[in-house]
Amino acid sequence: MTKTKQHVFSFGDGHAEGSAQMRAVLGGKGANLHEMTQLGIPVPPGFTISARLCKAYLAKHTLPASLRNEVTQAMARLEATSGRRFGDATSPLLVSVRSGAPVSMPGMMDTILNLGLNDVTARALGEQTNNHRFAYDCYRRLVHMYADVVFALKPEIGADPIETATERMMRARKVEREIDLEPDDLRELVTTIKSVVERQSGRAFPTDPWDQLWGAIEAVFRSWQTKRAIEYRRVHRIPDDLGTAVNVVAMVYGNMGEDSGTGVAFTRNPSTGKPELFGEFLTNAQGEDVVAGIRTPQPIGTMAVSCPQAYEQLRQTAQKLESHFLDMQDIEFTVECGQLYLLQTRSADRTAQATVRVVVDMVRESLITESDAVARVDPAQLDRLLHPTVDPEADLDVLSVGLPASPGAAVGQAVFDADTAVARGATGDPVVLVRRETNPNDFHGMVAAAAILTERGGMTSHAAVVARGMGKCCVVGAKEIHVDEASRKFLVNGREINEGDWITIDGSNGRVIAGKAPLITPDHGENFDQLMHWADKFRLLRVRANADTAEDALRALEFGAEGIGLCRTEHMFFQGDRIDTMREMIVASNLEGRRAALSKLLPMQRGDFAEIFRVMDGRPVTVRLLDPPLHEFLPHGDDEIAQLAKRIGAQFERLRNFVEVLTEVNPMLGHRGCRLGITYPEITEMQAEAIFEAACEVAASGVDVRPEIMIPLVAHNEEFLRQAALVREVAERVFAQRKRRVEYLLGTMIELPRAALTADKIAGTAEFFSFGTNDLTQTTFGFSRDDAGRFLPHYIESGILEDDPFQTIDRDGVGSLIQTAVKLGRETNPKLKIGICGEHGGDPRSIAFCHETGMNYVSCSPFRIPIARLAAAQATLHQRKT
């Protein structure tokens, strides 16, 4: 630190050395105090110590001498502005010392009020305000706060010695609150507390206000490193080296009579976004009275009666702040003897609904531009506008909290298997499917259920992925729950939930709630549509949906999908009794048997594709050929095998043996994807036939069909070449039969490192790439998403990984493979169409990456499409700026 560099910045009386631009130095609170002062808004005078000193202080644990000089000078200016003197026996200046980081961390760091009080100044304050009780109460609070914050006296466990002493005094005087003690008792209490402090901490409460000040400044700096502050920064991704500034501000008091008071105001309604002054005010009180719950504040309108002038001034100030900061503000203020003082202003927290309304209104009010509006809304917030939520006001009987796997909330009767879900669901009562974990055999039950709950699995387990795809709320990995599928019940913390009992699943927060919790149905309304419309004007990325059925496709269109980026054909096989035909195909002992079963599946698939093509008229539909290992379709356990044997007329022993033989050690890396189509070309043939026949059929009725056929799990160009040749051959055959051609694209998933590394070769024939980032993440990290639950949460908590790579693309590893593939692919084929269809397609930070990488589109589950549209627009805006 050189002396020439300024570290202390004064404000007051309409002049300020800092401004809102100096947030990095002054912290958010400090910068806004300076800015407000410059705007002529009444702010108590004070000064701010630079956040840049915080890091230096934490390294050396001593304040630089230059700082002491600067503070002394700033204090002299403050004395001049306030007309009071620090430590003065007649008109003492009292100050608050507050933290204020460059990024908001509400309540995370320390504050000390009433600094400057000692036996002499306390008496002076009592005389000046004609309120000795008030003065000694301030003094008592200072000593207590100082002991806690500076001496760290408050024990982690056991009784606070200061509180014990205070309670002893209150018992002796038979009063219930400190403020009810007589002034002399309060003075005596201060003395008692001071001796407790000295005894317990070995250090005396400093009587010299300057000593108090230095101690407080150091303590505020130190509070940057408290456990809770560090944890907060970790959760909110705030860099550790920002540090906090320190604001030293002259005290003002709202408890100086009926024309005084304190309050909090929002410039707009934070729940609805409605443009109205909203907040609370308490006459003749200090902020701490509200915090301590001694008195209850009144709606802000009451201030118009008690302090009409100050209210009017506040209203005008609120407007001034909004048009200056161009955002809805959250204001703390005090009225001292009719005079309004603003203590803080900052951008206000608000609900998702308010967020959208405020930006749309502000555009209409010409405060901000359309691009500002688009840039300001956090896409993650939109989720809350698209799904029902549990009423935040309701009293809830929370049974357990698991992982919030798919957002929204739903009420239903617990059921424990898929068939029961379908049967009960058919009666009209909503059901919640509860399983230890799900597998593809549960698919029809998941379709029938209103919500899904599993005991095991992580955010990317089967249940989570499928539920998100369906936009169905889901909680997974609720470990406290013990599901007993045989007895049709689950146990949780000593309680038992039986089949048919009502439960509520809160997929946004992971809560499992007993009974029917009240839900709030969102109405995203016009403002939302307006915002989306603006977003669409800016974004370059196309947004497609992952949709497996015509129903999904319809929903996707409602949310604004511009095509289907992933239609998983395997889900079609789980519907109704198709699964048995599929199983017949799998267990057939020869090619003819397989062909016979496939010929039964063909018309079903053709029908499905035709419906989807019709719905998506004029938009691309990417169909992925069969992907999962065949054993996923087979029954588990002797009972199910025996039933199937009866249904399809197979021998039980043979069937069981078949199931056993097909079982894999690592199914994720097994016989699946195009490996199926290569070893059983007849499967690819049937699927291609179904696609092209459906396409020709639908095209014949005037629909604009744009199929894009996608070969999954390609590791080597030769795999792609052979499957592609087969598909083209089938296409020509069908076109010849139907006497009609349909334009189509043929491409591949890039979901294995080897495919990315050899993308130049694959792009020689492939017309599009679609990154399957789920599998690419699994293979690049060597993490099985089904098993990562045993270490991944620990990795994220302990900071080994900053993010869950299954939620947000890992730029260094997976991202670098994607960039390599895009580069190599476009070098071979500059026209290559590139998209993403993994879960990451609906994650805003991953979408930003896709934009930067130069992809053409993202594809995500229908419910995430608005999020993707917004995130894509923001990515464009962000790039324009940088």
Add this chain to the structure above:
Amino acid sequence: MTKTKQHVFSFGDGHAEGSAQMRAVLGGKGANLHEMTQLGIPVPPGFTISARLCKAYLAKHTLPASLRNEVTQAMARLEATSGRRFGDATSPLLVSVRSGAPVSMPGMMDTILNLGLNDVTARALGEQTNNHRFAYDCYRRLVHMYADVVFALKPEIGADPIETATERMMRARKVEREIDLEPDDLRELVTTIKSVVERQSGRAFPTDPWDQLWGAIEAVFRSWQTKRAIEYRRVHRIPDDLGTAVNVVAMVYGNMGEDSGTGVAFTRNPSTGKPELFGEFLTNAQGEDVVAGIRTPQPIGTMAVSCPQAYEQLRQTAQKLESHFLDMQDIEFTVECGQLYLLQTRSADRTAQATVRVVVDMVRESLITESDAVARVDPAQLDRLLHPTVDPEADLDVLSVGLPASPGAAVGQAVFDADTAVARGATGDPVVLVRRETNPNDFHGMVAAAAILTERGGMTSHAAVVARGMGKCCVVGAKEIHVDEASRKFLVNGREINEGDWITIDGSNGRVIAGKAPLITPDHGENFDQLMHWADKFRLLRVRANADTAEDALRALEFGAEGIGLCRTEHMFFQGDRIDTMREMIVASNLEGRRAALSKLLPMQRGDFAEIFRVMDGRPVTVRLLDPPLHEFLPHGDDEIAQLAKRIGAQFERLRNFVEVLTEVNPMLGHRGCRLGITYPEITEMQAEAIFEAACEVAASGVDVRPEIMIPLVAHNEEFLRQAALVREVAERVFAQRKRRVEYLLGTMIELPRAALTADKIAGTAEFFSFGTNDLTQTTFGFSRDDAGRFLPHYIESGILEDDPFQTIDRDGVGSLIQTAVKLGRETNPKLKIGICGEHGGDPRSIAFCHETGMNYVSCSPFRIPIARLAAAQATLHQRKT
């Protein structure tokens, strides 16, 4: 083809237009005929048609006119040299037309002899040789061969109509062999055959010798594309576009009397390599008589009696050929009336033992240099010198053929579980462990067994990998075998092998043989050591061993290991009853429980490490920390669980639940590697303690200890940093306690794509990288080596993949990741030590890749060390050349 380009090359009478250098044009056989002619060695005159024409002919199916001109001219020269005329009624010239590719493909393509015979010339030949029977037999053979080769008359199924006609004639004449027919009968037979040919093929046998010649030339070209030739090239990696040359050579006859004969000679003994003329000779015979089994050839020495001059000439020619070609030759020759003619010379096939002896002898004889010797031996051949083999002469009762997973052969009694293997093994009788497939629980049984046989699994299944590591012979994936572990037997093609029955396992060829087959124990001897010594002079790569025990380490040293590149600590936990202590650790419900069990494991590990360090005195020992998922250590099935519960005093239900909970969907991608050490740091701590305590202890006794500690399965630098910090902390603690420091290195496996892609970061702290190419291949391809058996063989057979990527490094994908990692790693840390410890470390082509990539060492199983030493030397020599 321009006319200026020569396509036909004549030789004869000491002059030749071609030479040995022109192999690509003349083919191997042709080039050597030209070369021998130039050397003055007696070769019948002839000419060679360029292999370059083969491809052009196959594309157009017509011979260029220019070729006809050239052949006509060459034939005129041949007539002049031989003094006979093609188609002449008095002194007819007869020729053979033989294929000869640039790369040897013995017996793969077609040959026609005696070309030029028709009714007129046959009579002339009979008169000239005074042997009409011989002349008509030649004629008969020509027609038969011509029909087969040119007309492709021989049916794939059913009777050959020519043979049927021939047999009818023999039955009528009551003779057993064609040659026993009277000359007139033979002539009649020729007429019959010709009409059969015409009737069956619709084409008449051409009477014009020129027509015969053109037909034969085209047929030889076409034979490049026969199924067997294509298959042979695929197996031997011969490019498809080489094509074959055609050799047209004047016929000579060894059946012209007692001073005539035919033979095959090797310039050295092909079994032992001993420098002696070795081969067979048959007086007064043609080569076909030997092939047809009509007469049995005699040892070559007999020729010294029957044709002493020719024998002496042969002996001298053999020496001449060797000193000219600088390699052991395989010679075909004919003696016609005392005159020696060489028909072919080529490098001789030989046994592994002979290979080594020949090159070493040739260096001693100053024929070749040490580097020639090293470059010439195929490293794959060495395997046969290091393991016992089944006597190739023995009559075997082969039950089935599976995959040759680990070379060598062994005889033993079949047993069906690991415990029985140990129990029976202890009685001294060798046993063969037969399982459906193995898992780590079978480890002690595998140690006790002489050989391992499994019904399932591929070349990189657990059984295969472990067996290769132990140098134990093993056959896996013997699908015809049905193992019934419960009944302690296996069924194979209707036969039953029970526990205790003797079987023989041939791991080099995949054979499962009933009973005790006779084995040959190799003696690699001095020549081998000499060759290895030369190899060591050339190679730059160091060669280390994968060795888990002191016993392995000793064996590795014997084979020339320069260190241990991979010591897998987990194998230590499977020994004796340690497994139970390990299990106690795993099922402990808290940290204390785990620590208690670990403290019991500590002295065992310390002891193991101390032994290994002592053995490896002065050489590096790379210890990999615990890698496999914990469930691999747990028992399977209720019975085993109950037994364990009793032994370690745990509750059965709890234990079973634990086993179930630890089960993973994709264990390969699950909770293993450093993920264990991160979630249970106490395991890493115990292992580090054991290593450093052992190191200090052994160093105290004067041993030079060089531990290198390896963190497995790192995906992210942060994982490495944390584990490295923990290891260093333990090291300092142990050094302080023992008052002794030991130098050590700390590095990581690079076995996940993400580690390779972020190697620059990891190299910031890591002191070495060791590529775990097994896992890197699994994740890069997305292939589970345990499950790939269902598609990988098909991939290789059908040419989707050229090689099994688990055997030979896939350069395009896995290789590019390795190159990236080496580049990034060395950029950060130029001193970074880099090696490989996957299975590929013992594969010659992969070793060449490691050399090119600039690695410091390869590590492989002890038995593959000689192979690696040789391959590493060859890689250096190859690089020097290019």
